[in-house]
Amino acid sequence: MAPEKLTRRAFCAALGAGALALQSNLMAQSATRDLLLYVGTYTTGKSEGVYVYRMNPMTGALKRVGATGGVKNPSFLALAPDRKHLYAVSEVGEFGGKKAGAIAAYAINQKTGELTLMNQESSVGDGPCYVTVTRDGR
Numbered sequence: 012m013a014p015e016k017l018t019r020r021a022f023c024a025a026l027g028a029g030a031l032a033l034q035s036n037l038m039a040q041s042a043t044r045d046l047l048l049y050v051g052t053y054t055t056g057k058s059e060g061v062y063v064y065r066m067n068p069m070t071g072a073l074k075r076v077g078a079t080g081g082v083k084n085p086s087f088l089a090l091a092p093d094r095k096h097l098y099a100v101s102e103v104g105e106f107g108g109k110k111a112g113a114i115a116a117y118a119i120n121q122k123t124g125e126l127t128l129m130n131q132e133s134s135v136g137d138g139p140c141y142v143t144v145t146r147d148g149r
Contacts, residue, residue: 047124112139
């Protein structure tokens with residue numbers, strides 16, 4: 012008995028059905044896992060710095076995990092592609108005794124999502140408001 016010849020149309024239909032099933036499975040798995048949210052703030056008043064929350068994607072409910080202080084006005088955040096580091100601008104006019112803001116680097120605890128301040132470097136300009144990370148993590 013000769014094996015059946017798979018047509019291009021049948022192959023594309025099978026490939027599409029398989030991709031749809033895989034996507035549906037991945038979406039169902041990710042919908043049941045909490046997402047981590049990082050929120051930068053201005054540290055005037057009672058604000059502590061960068062806040063960490065867990066969000067239930069099914070209900071939208073937020074649960075505060077913690078907050079990390081030690082950096083003034085960590086207002087804009089950027090997550091590294093490896094999801095192991097978070098960067099924040101320190102939107103200030105003076106850093107290290109010079110007219111400059113700063114960029115703070117945090118390590119992300121992979122189990123809890125909590126942040127640990129690693130270091131801060133001058134932005135070489137006061138009041139920075141944006142930071143980005145390239146695809147290769149620089």
